[in-house]
Structure formats: C-alpha cells, structure tokens
Amino acid sequence: MAHDRLRLDPATFQLPVGRLRAGHYTDAYFNSTKELLEAEGRHPRVIMQVFQKQDSLLGGIDEAVAVLKVGAGCVGPDGVWAPGFDDLVVRALHEGDPIGPRETVMTIEGDYAQFAHLETVYLGCLARRSLVMRNVRAVVDAARGKPIMFFPARHDHWLVQTGDGWAAHIAGAIGVSTDAQASWWGGRGIGTVPHALIAAFGGDTVAAASAFARRYGTQLNVTVLVDFENHSARTAVAVADALGPALWGVRLDTSESLVDEALADLGPDAPRGVNVELARRVRAALDDAGHGHVRIVVSGGFDADKIAHFEREGPRSTPTAWGPRSCAARTTSRPTSCASTGGRARRSGARSARTPACSACSEPYLTCTATLTWLTPSSVAEPAASGPKASSVGLAFAKLASPPATAPISRTTFAVSRNSAGLAPSSRPAAVL
Known part of the structure; x- marks a missing residue:
C-alpha cells in the first residue's frame, strides 16, 4: 500500500545541525559508544525499533526523521562530515497516526555507528509531540465537535512553541x-480581549472591547473577557449592547477562588470559578437582551473530564467553546491559559524523582523507547513478535543489544533490556523514506 502523505521538510525545524552531529544534546553514553565503535573499526548492522507503551497519537515523527536525515553520519579521515542517512533504511508511520502500546512506529536499519548519537534527540521529539497530541485529542473528543484553541505558551519555555503548536x-x-x-503550517496566532487591555482602559470592559473591535474586528472573531468586574452576566450584556453584531463571543474566566456576582443569590454554597450555573445565567442574560448570536467561551481549570461534565448538562448550559489548559511538558505553576474556542487539555511535564506525574492532572508521562536488534546474516528479516521481555519500565530505552542468546534483563531508570527477540512490527505499512 503506497503512502502519498507528505512529511515536513527538515528545514522546517531549524535544527542545530552542527550540534546534533557533535552529540551536544545526546546522552554521553551514546556519544562514547559512537566514538568507541569508530575507533575500533566496528560497524554492526542493526535494526532499531521505536515504540511507546500507551494508546496514543504519533507526534514528532517528521522531526525525528529530520534529525536522522541531517544528523546521521561520521567525521571522515579528512575531518569533513560524511552524511550517512542514505546508507540507512528508515521506515516510519505518519504524524497523527493512532498507535497502540509497544507498536513499532519507526525502524532504522544500518550501521549503528552512523546514528547511535541521535537516539536521545529523536526519542525526545517523539515523546513530547505525542504527549501533546494525545492530550489535545482527549479534549477534542470531550468537546464533541466544539472547536478547540491551544493557549499554552506562557506555561513553558518559548522554544517549544513551534513543535507543540504543530x-x-x-x-x-x-x-x-x-x-x-x-x-x-503557515498560520497566525489568535486570541481574545485580555484582562490586561481592560485594566489599561481603567477597568472599563466596554471601552476596551470597543477599541479592540474597531481595530481588529475585520481580522478575527471578537471575543471579550467579561469577568473583570466579577459580574459576568451584567458585563456580557453591556458588551453585547455596545458591539452588537461585531461581538462574536464572551469569555468566562472567573477565578477559582471567587464566586461571580451573578450567583450571589445562591449564598455561601454558591459554586466558585467557572461553572455550569454561571454559564446558564450568562446565556439567559444574553438571550433575554436579544443577543442570542453571542457565543459563550469558558476557561479556567478545564480538562477533558470537566468539559464532559459541562456537555452532559445539556444544550441549555453547554458553552459554545472551551478554554484549554496547556498540553506540554510541565515545569512551572498550575496552568491558567484561556481560549477563544475549544477544550482544555490535560498537561504533563518534565519527570523527576519527586514528581512522578503531572501535579495538575496526574497524567502519566508519555515516553518513547527504542529497541535495537543486531542483524546477522541469518536474522536480517523483520524481528518477530516477542513476549514481555521486549518491554521496559519507566523512562526506559529498551535495547535488544545482543546476538540471539538468552541474556538477563537489566532495568534501571533508563533501562537497558537485553534479549534476543524483537518487538512486533506495526500492522500497518510504514512509509519507506
């Protein structure tokens, strides 16, 4: 079955080619492995199988392939880099493909010394992008067709924006x-009227929204925060009265520590933050004022479960759009990002001994693993399916790094699992690169 799906060009990623080739971003033991193999004149032909251990979506595969294209090779006797990608046989699935636990998503066949120094990098590309894809898809599904926007930029390092957005x-x-x-993909960033702009207009939401609509109304759907005065229903109607058909939507983003004044009649047990009853009352206020065209966007503490809860409440309370939580590696405080449309995705992050999972959602981290099998003249074929010994534990790089034999399994934080069998190949045809 032929694949005609195009991959992103390696130039898209603006990779630091020199540093990749030098092993600057590589675990030191891979660099020493490459150096020793070259010094000893050893060129073992292997097949590397890359996999992960959850039901997920495949992300970062085009970037991983790009890393191999520009980074595989060695320094020649003349001191000049000799590219090695053309000497490798690489097969891979595509961006966004659904994948299962331990399913092979990419194979690399060839002289191990040509690409040993790249494993850390291409596995990292796959791990992060697949994590983002899986989490975003979870809220896409929960939102049941309502569009989702991705607003995680403030919660992570700026360098991750390009790949995470993709x-x-x-x-x-x-x-x-x-x-x-x-x-x-050649797009542009979009957004809503932020709290900061309202504050800059002296806390006058109507004035800020009117100025925003005059300048940007022909370029985007004007969506306005209406919780600045903590009376979302009243402010929503005031903004809609002022902007009329120029207003696309209002956004509810009430702090989780506050009760909106629209719910004051509910007493001390009134729900805090953005909740179903608040959305109902804002919807009713807009409809009663003749603004049925105005959509409601909600943000603040939403994940797939909370979105599903809102959706179950029925059309009277279901917002038009959702404010998503960031879907990226978490290294900072709890996310509070917002959105103009869509769902709020679960967030995961950098794993450490003290933080075994994301503190915001307890979502396990997605890790990608590679399995390496030595190829001998009698075992050049695709590796056969294996049993439990082909898997690894934790953040593991499981390497089938011995000729056919029965060697013990050694597992550490970054485990090396040794046995003679390979992983089951993907049941779908992989693109030949």
Missing part, C-alpha cells in the same frame, strides 16, 4: 495563541 494542530485544535505555534 502537534496540537494535527490533533484537532483549530487555533493557537502565537505565530510561532502556527508557523509550521
């Missing part, structure tokens, strides 16, 4: 908040 786009998000996040 992953969210492939997973189903209809918009992102920065131009960098949209750059891989």
Whole structure:
C-alpha cells in the first residue's frame, strides 16, 4: 500500500545541525559508544525499533526523521562530515497516526555507528509531540465537535512553541495563541480581549472591547473577557449592547477562588470559578437582551473530564467553546491559559524523582523507547513478535543489544533490556523514506 502523505521538510525545524552531529544534546553514553565503535573499526548492522507503551497519537515523527536525515553520519579521515542517512533504511508511520502500546512506529536499519548519537534527540521529539497530541485529542473528543484553541505558551519555555503548536494542530485544535505555534503550517496566532487591555482602559470592559473591535474586528472573531468586574452576566450584556453584531463571543474566566456576582443569590454554597450555573445565567442574560448570536467561551481549570461534565448538562448550559489548559511538558505553576474556542487539555511535564506525574492532572508521562536488534546474516528479516521481555519500565530505552542468546534483563531508570527477540512490527505499512 503506497503512502502519498507528505512529511515536513527538515528545514522546517531549524535544527542545530552542527550540534546534533557533535552529540551536544545526546546522552554521553551514546556519544562514547559512537566514538568507541569508530575507533575500533566496528560497524554492526542493526535494526532499531521505536515504540511507546500507551494508546496514543504519533507526534514528532517528521522531526525525528529530520534529525536522522541531517544528523546521521561520521567525521571522515579528512575531518569533513560524511552524511550517512542514505546508507540507512528508515521506515516510519505518519504524524497523527493512532498507535497502540509497544507498536513499532519507526525502524532504522544500518550501521549503528552512523546514528547511535541521535537516539536521545529523536526519542525526545517523539515523546513530547505525542504527549501533546494525545492530550489535545482527549479534549477534542470531550468537546464533541466544539472547536478547540491551544493557549499554552506562557506555561513553558518559548522554544517549544513551534513543535507543540504543530502537534496540537494535527490533533484537532483549530487555533493557537502565537505565530510561532502556527508557523509550521503557515498560520497566525489568535486570541481574545485580555484582562490586561481592560485594566489599561481603567477597568472599563466596554471601552476596551470597543477599541479592540474597531481595530481588529475585520481580522478575527471578537471575543471579550467579561469577568473583570466579577459580574459576568451584567458585563456580557453591556458588551453585547455596545458591539452588537461585531461581538462574536464572551469569555468566562472567573477565578477559582471567587464566586461571580451573578450567583450571589445562591449564598455561601454558591459554586466558585467557572461553572455550569454561571454559564446558564450568562446565556439567559444574553438571550433575554436579544443577543442570542453571542457565543459563550469558558476557561479556567478545564480538562477533558470537566468539559464532559459541562456537555452532559445539556444544550441549555453547554458553552459554545472551551478554554484549554496547556498540553506540554510541565515545569512551572498550575496552568491558567484561556481560549477563544475549544477544550482544555490535560498537561504533563518534565519527570523527576519527586514528581512522578503531572501535579495538575496526574497524567502519566508519555515516553518513547527504542529497541535495537543486531542483524546477522541469518536474522536480517523483520524481528518477530516477542513476549514481555521486549518491554521496559519507566523512562526506559529498551535495547535488544545482543546476538540471539538468552541474556538477563537489566532495568534501571533508563533501562537497558537485553534479549534476543524483537518487538512486533506495526500492522500497518510504514512509509519507506
């Protein structure tokens, strides 16, 4: 079965080619392995199988392939880099493909010394992008067709924006908040009227919204925060009265520590933050004022479960759009990002001994693993399916690194699992690169 799906050009990723080739971003033991093999004149022909251990979507595969294309090779006797990708046989699935536990998503066949120094990098690309894709898809599904925007930029390092935005786009998000996040498909960042602009207009939401609509109304759907005065229903109607058909939507983003004044009659047990009853009352206020065209966007603490809860409440309370939580590696405080449309995705992050899972959602981290099998003249064929010994534990790089034999399994934080069998190949044809 032929694959005609195009991959992103390696130039898209602006990879630091020199540093990749030098092993600057590589675990030191891979660099020493490459150096020793070359010094000893050893050129073992292997097949590397890359996999992960959850039901997920495949992300970062085009970037991983790009890393191999520009980074495989060695320094020749003349001191000049000799590219090695053309000597490898690489097969891979595509961006956004659904994948199962331990399913092979990419194979690399050839002289191990040509690409040993790249494993850390291409596995990292796959792990992060697949994580973002899986989490975004979870909220896309929960939102039941309502468009989702991806606003995680403030919660992570700026360098991750491009790839994370692409992953969210492939997973189903209809918009992102920065131009960098949209750059891989030639898009632009979009957004709403922020609290900061309202504050700059002296706390006058109507004045800020009117100025925003005059300047940007022909370029985007005008969506206005209406919780600045903590009376979302009243402010929503005031903004809609002022902007009329120029207003696309209002956004509810009440702090989780506050009760909106629209719910004051409910007494001390009134729900805090953005909740179903608040959405109902804002919807009713807009409808009663003749603004049925105005959509409601909600943000603040939403994940797939909370979105599903809102959706179950029925059409009277279901917002038009959702404010998504970031879907990226978490290294900072709890996310509070917002969105113009869509769902709020679960967030995961950098794993450490003290933080075994994301503190915001307890979502396990997605890790990608590689399995390496030595190829001998009698075992050049695709590796056969294996039993439990082919898997590894934790953040593991499982390497089938011995000729056919029965060697013990050794597992550490970054485990090396040794046995003679390979992983089951993908049941779908992989693209031949």
